[in-house]
Amino acid sequence: MLFVEPRFLVFFALVLAVHWSLHGNRARKLVLLAASYVFYGAWDWRFLGLILASTLVDYVLAIRIEASSDPRKRRIALATSLAGNLGLLFTFKYFDFFADSLADLLTLLDIPANGTTLDLVLPVGISFYTFQTMSYTIDVYRGDLRARRSLPDFALFVAFFPQLVAGPIVRARDFLPQLDARRRWPVVPVRACLVLFLIGFIKKAGISDNLAPYVDGVFADPAAYADPALFAGVVAYAVQIYCDFSGYSDMAVATAGLLGYRLPTNFRSPYLAGDITDFWRRWHVSLSTWLRDYLYIPLGGNRGSRLFQARNLMLTMVLGGLWHGAAWTFVIWGAMHGAALVAHKAWRERIGVRLPYPIGVACTFWWVCLAWIFFRAADLPTALAMAGRFSGLAGTSGSAGLAPAVLPVLACVVVIHVVLGKVGVEERLARLAPPVFALVYGVLGAVAVGLVPSGYRAFVYFQF
Incomplete structure (x- = not known):
């Protein structure tokens, strides 16, 4: 069930009508929990067992962690939670990847190998809800959060349908306290939520889905395209994935807001970042802060020697790349961002001179696009060939060009990105007088529907 x-x-x-027609807080939460399971079951009802098992295990273990004063028992309970969640991810997402990689390595060493794979279907949203439940048990273990005694409350935190399948990754410390008080309709920013949903809808269905066929063509057969067309195709993918993922996040935040709940902002105009560190403060913010708090800092963070700090950054970003997908191309994507972060950190500490903002934006965007090639390409040879041509190195070049409409669309998206990042269009629209707002919203909604291509594409991040 796609938002569009x-x-x-x-x-x-x-769901909205039933939710606000009920007066009791418990009844509302139970309705939202049931709706969340219906929403998730619409993808494949068989995977409901996985999310229920993950919920129940971490619910019990968190209570045991909090109740025990024995450090050893607390560590065992936490390790069980982490092993369960990571084991679930490994089985469904990474087993085949590592089995194939081991078989390839043994074959390279002339050792007979018969690769065994499970060929399991990846449950939608598994990377997101496992990270949420892991952060919950870790926070309880650290003493930063009390274990929730209400199983329905905890289950709703895990399965809340607006952000269940593609984020933002929500922290228990931010969401669970919102369940304690009954939501009130008068304080819901209805118009702001409606505008945000429409913006997300236009990003996803109006821009991302219309760019997708051209991007697919370039990445399917890059040798057929001339260098300018290939360059434009890579930039178009950068726009596609941003509009697709930030569009989902906008609609998730908006639907949660209409139900009276707050979700964290996940994107802050990332392509306006003046350096790679700033980019990761703007892109997929809920993941970057999760990696910082639960991986980078526990590894040592900025403590220790420069070499030790560089190791921590590289490990964090490589594992972040692997989180996105079970392929070496994702590992390389993460390593490229890790190397850029290490280089920027060294530049800032030793030289301390900031590039002029426009130059910094251009350099950062170029590097991000270069890395996107590895994120999107079907295999490593294709990614390397495309990266070589994108970087201006020699490579096989075809004669095909992109459709004439692509470049004007990209130019419009650049303008929209700047306007949304600098002006705050959604806030301005939300402050219009009710009749004017209704008219403007109706016109923009009609335009948005007119931009929707035939058929619906799944969100890019559903595969993660």
């Missing part, structure tokens, strides 16, 4: 599909809009309208 009519059936989701019908589903959400029913």
Whole structure:
């Protein structure tokens, strides 16, 4: 069930009506929990067992961690939680990757190998909800959060449908306290939420889905395209994945807001970043802060020698790349960002001179696009060939060009990105007088529907 599909809009309208018609907080939460399981089960009802098992295990273990004063028992309970969540991820997402990689290595060493794979279907959203439950048990272990005694409350935290399948990654410390008080309709910023949903809808269905066929063509057969067309295709993918993922996040925040709940902002105009560190403060913020708090800092963070700090950054980003997908191309994508972060940190500490902002934006965007090639390409040879041509190195060049409409669309997206990042269009629209708001919203909604291509594409991050 995609946010841009009519059936989701019908589903959400029913949930919204029932939710606000109830007066008791417990009844509302139970309705939202049931709706969340219906939403997730619409993808594949068989995977409901996984999310229920993950919920129940971490619910019990967190209570045991808090109740015990024995450090050894607390560590065992935490290790069990981490092993369970990581084991779930490994089985469904990484087993085949590591099995194939080991078989390839043994074959390279002339050792007979018969690769065994599970060929399991990846449950949608598994990377997101496992990270949420892991952060919960870690926070309870650290003493930063009290274990939740209400199983329905904890289950709703794990399965809350607006952000269940593609984030933002929500922290228990931010979400669970919102369940304690009954939501009140008068304080819901309805118009702001409606505008944010429409912006997300336009990003996803109006821009990302329309760019997708051209991007698919370039990455499917890059040798057929001339160098300018290949360059434009890579930039188009940068726009596509941003509009797709930030569009989902906008709609998730908006739907949660209409239900009275706050979700964290996940994107802050990332392509306006003046350096790679700034980029990661703007892109997929809920993941970058999760990696910082639960991986980078526990590894040692900025403590120790420069070499030790560089190791921590590289490990964090490589594992972040692997989180996105079970392929060496994702590992390289993470390593490229890690290397850029290490280089920027060294530059800042030793030289301390900031590039002029426009130059910094251009250099950062170029590097991000170069890395996106490895993120998107079907295999490593294709990625290397495309990266060589994107970097201006020699390579096989075809004669095909992109459709004439692509470049004007990219130019418009650049303008929109700057406007949304600097002006705050959604806040301005939300402050319009009700009749004017209704007129403007109706016109923009009609335009948005007109931009939707035939058929619906799954969100890019559903595969992670």
